[in-house]
Amino acid sequence: NAGVTQTPKFxxxxxxxxxxxxxxxxxxxxxxxxxxxxxxxxxRLIHYSVGAGITDQGEVPNGYNVSRSTxxxxxxxxxxxxxxxxxxxxxxxxxxGRAEQYFGPGTRLTVT
Amino acid sequence: xxxxxxTQPGMFVQEKEAVTLDCTYDTSDPSYGLFWYKxxxxxxxIFLIYQGSYDQQNATEGRYSLNFQKARxxxxxxxxxxxxxxxAMYFCAMREGTNFGNEKLTFGTGTRLTIIP
Numbered sequence: 001n002a003g004v005t006q007t008p009k010f011x012x013x014x015x016x017x018x019x020x021x022x023x024x025x026x027x028x029x030x031x032x033x034x035x036x037x038x039x040x041x042x043x044r045l046i047h048y049s050v051g052a053g054i055t056d057q058g059e060v061p062n063g064y065n066v067s068r069s070t071x072x073x074x075x076x077x078x079x080x081x082x083x084x085x086x087x088x089x090x091x092x093x094x095x096x097g098r099a100e101q102y103f104g105p106g107t108r109l110t111v112t
Numbered sequence: 113x114x115x116x117x118x119t120q121p122g123m124f125v126q127e128k129e130a131v132t133l134d135c136t137y138d139t140s141d142p143s144y145g146l147f148w149y150k151x152x153x154x155x156x157x158i159f160l161i162y163q164g165s166y167d168q169q170n171a172t173e174g175r176y177s178l179n180f181q182k183a184r185x186x187x188x189x190x191x192x193x194x195x196x197x198x199x200a201m202y203f204c205a206m207r208e209g210t211n212f213g214n215e216k217l218t219f220g221t222g223t224r225l226t227i228i229p
Contacts, residue, residue: 033215042116042203042219043157050213058216090157097211099145099164103157 002026004104006091012110013081021076021107023091031094032074033101036060036087043090049074050096081111115139116204116220124226125194132179133189133223135204144208146187147217148178151201160202163187191225199227 007022025032033048035058045058049068063085065077074093078085088108092101117136125131137146148160163171163178171178179188191198204220 031215033217035217040221042221043205043217044219045216048215050215056215088155092157096213099147099162099207099211100159101217102159103149105156 004091004093004102006089006104006107008107009105010108012112013078014112015081015083017081018077018079019081021078021089021091021109023074023076023104024072025091025093025102025104026072027093027095027102028071029093029102030071030096031101032068033058033092034064034066034074034076035090035092036085037090037106038087046076046089078109083111085109086111115218116206118204118220118223120223121221122224122226124228127196127227127229128193131191131194131198131225133191133202133204133225135187135189135220137185137187137204137206139185139206139208141208143210144206145211146178146180147205147207148176148187148189149203149205149219151203151222153200157203161189194227196227196229199225201225 004025030051034046035043037043047066049055088106091104094101144165146163150158161173161176163180175192177190201222203222205217
């Protein structure tokens with residue numbers, strides 16, 4: 001099992017550009033989430049999904065879109081990147097009813 | 113109001129000593145879960161231990177134990193016999209509600225633990 005994988009590892013964008021952060025898991029986890037980690041602030045939830053076709057907003061959803069067409073994949077789209085979106089992005093997944101989430105290695109995004 | 117508070121930004125501990133990392137939480141939901149994650153310098157988030165609000169006993173996982181004091185709303189992580197590899201950032205987190213359908217984990221700001229040889 002590869003667990004939770006994220007691509008790319010690093011990305012630099014210019015303000016206004018769009019891009020998609022990829023997240024995939026091979027553990028058949030129904031629940032998947034996206035977090036961002038900013039210095040000194042811990043992780044904050046952006047969007048999450050409890051199954052294919054079902055998504056919902058977290059604490060900081062503005063500027064991000066998600067969709068979930070398969071159990072395995074949960075991409076995060078930045079529609080028009082802003083410097084405030086410079087952060088490290090983590091994808092996570094888990095099974096329903098199980099407490100622990102498994103995190104991917106993260107994507108470090110810089111918006112100039 | 114802060115839901116998760118970690119008051120120790122940094123700690124230095126001698127190798128082989130035990131260490132306690134503090135975490136207090138705030139919730140009015142009777143059902144919740146408390147987590148500790150480790151983030152080494154390489155950046156990944158590693159799940160360490162979980163405590164449910166209805167669990168009668170403190171959770172333990174190898175050298176990690178969670179000192180759960182419900183009335184005081186504290187969930188301190190205890191690492192016994194610390195090792196150099198324990199040097200990392202440690203995050204306390206909480207999920208309110210049950211483990212079904214609720215994905216919001218609220219994280220504290222973390223404690224940076226440094227183990228001194």
